[in-house]
Amino acid sequence: MTRVPAFTSSVLGPHDRGVEFGEHHAAEVARTVASYRRLFVTRALGPFDVDHWADHAWQRIRELAPAAAEEIDGIAAGAGVRVRDIAALNARTELLAVANPTGVDECSTVVALPAGRAPVAVQTWDWYDAMRHGWLRWTIPHPGGRVVETVTEYGLLGKIGVSSEGVGVLFNMLHHASDAGAADDGIGFPVHLLSRQLLDTAEDLDDAVAQARAVRTSASSSLTVVQGGPDGGRTASVELFPGGAGVLEPEGGLLVRTNHFVSEEGRDGCLSTSIGPGSGIRRDTLLGAFEERLPRTAEQVVAAMDDHAEVGGVCAHPDRSTDPALWHATLATVALDTAAPTGQRLAVTPGGPCARPGRSDGPADPGRPQERGR
Template sequence: MIESWSTDETDPAARGNAFGAAWGERVRATLTEYEELFAGRNVGAATVQQLSEASREVVAEHAPEILAEIDGVAAGAGIAPWQAMALSARTEILARASVVTEECSTAVFIPADGRSPRTVQTWDWYSQMAHETVVRSQPAPDGARIVTFGEFGQVAKIGVSSRGLGVHFNILQHTTDGSQPGVPVHVLTRMILDRAGTLAQALEIVDSVPLGASTVLTVVTREPAAACVELSPAGWAAIRAVPGEPLLHTNHFLDPALAAGETPATAFSTTRERLAYLDGRGSAVEISDPLARVSALASEEPGSICVDPDTRRAPGDRPETKATFTIDVDRCELGFAPSHPRNIGAEQWRTATALVPA
């Protein structure tokens, strides 16, 4: 289930407190899930607190307003500030684990005639987690508005702003992950949604912060422009969209320099099969109607973007597709459903707009 929450509160601490109070049970349940996940990957409670506190220090320097919101969530939900930070720093904490994780497939198409970009993403995560998530609608610091999806207590993941900028999110892994404290990638996503209106502005934000873990953020704007921004502690690279050609990404680096330091995938990885599937379905990504675009990518065949739990893997290490998203930067709209593309019909499909009412 994907819940919805909307607020006009402009004070970050008050906004976080209100969210924590409204969804405290869900926030605490999500925290318990992550505590179990960390422990199952030999990341002990003391290490989790240490990494969370280090993340707090970096966020305080680069995004103090977001830290105030995280602390507000902690107060409202009745958990410690470092525990609230752990939810948005989960990628950085998992970087200390020896297990390689896999998450998500993203596709973007910018028509050659300058019309609006089309996007689609599947969100994959562990079967035992994230049964309930949330789409939040709230003000940005400059008076714009953002809509963002995430697990309860996370500041952002996939989202769009009223400036006509959207962000998709896929995990990556690099041998330098966990080598230094950095701005958590979920916080970086939120910084881009809160502050940027163009691809150039988004890249300036990326270039201004240290990173502690790897991810690819696919930034799409109504310019129109788009780029898969591959992030790692070793550096970052932007793979820019070419109008008339699909821009695709799964869970391996495409930039040659960053790919040279990539953590090897597991024997169960489907990242290259999913990328090949998207490459063979480029015409589907071109479809202008979001739900029709999603439906055109639905498939039961092996190697599609629909990820099912793999029974060859340990019970706590089975990713699956949990939700599907599209972003319309002209309408500033996030489309979503808590399901595989193959299971989504009109009755399941929902939208949330970041447009500020006139």
């Protein structure tokens, strides 16, 4: 099986931690910057000034998230790249919303709360295939003893992850009509930095939900928070959009997230149907898989995600008949265990659910054209 790149920070201050990370991963950070600069222009509906929006992102990050700004500045210094380029990476969802607010389908998430057991929390991370080798598992110790483990891209401070406090965050992109207003109203709090903030600071589910609802975003996303121990847990999904936030609670101990708004607050402006039917199909597939019984292990969820329906398949492979810059695929399958000892809370498998170890007939053919569902 392909090894997941991993790095553990050895310094605690945000700027020094960033410098260390940048020095260790200078080539990877530079490649990520170049990949996203190409993607911003390719995805844009018209002319798109990357440097202008990168400068704007850096200004907004310094205003809204000064501790994150220190770390971003450190990564840029360590990697020898412009700080505005690292700011653009950390606001890549927001810049993509400016370039083209309609977006694409993305990840699928399942959280189950079986009685008397730790929560089961799994997601596919679907993204542009050009970033297939542009991510790692990063372990981040903090001065007070908290340890954060995150799956993220080189240069981004965080994404999917879990803390030693037993709080995990899963990530799904959404698309809302109000996202287009970022070009006029300016970039809001970058959602990837919000995910890292929750991992760094949230004490429990209620604290994480309150923090997420308190920020103004300019690009819609869903952050699903999981809190739990060996005897049970809680979960909720915060659906963020520029006009506010809604909260999706589990039903019957099950919460399934794809890429459309489910809560009432954002439903009217949801753009998922303009992209295609994939998000709704994927959610129905996963809800149906556990209609009779909640999954008790991550392996049961991953097996259900090994779905290659021609339209709305959960496990995504590139449609190679399209522009390679826009190929999409499931880049990783991630499971969180909020009750495990630190260092064992994050299980990551490169590729989609069909690439899981022990699959009897091996992974599906990654070259066959499919409508992606992520």
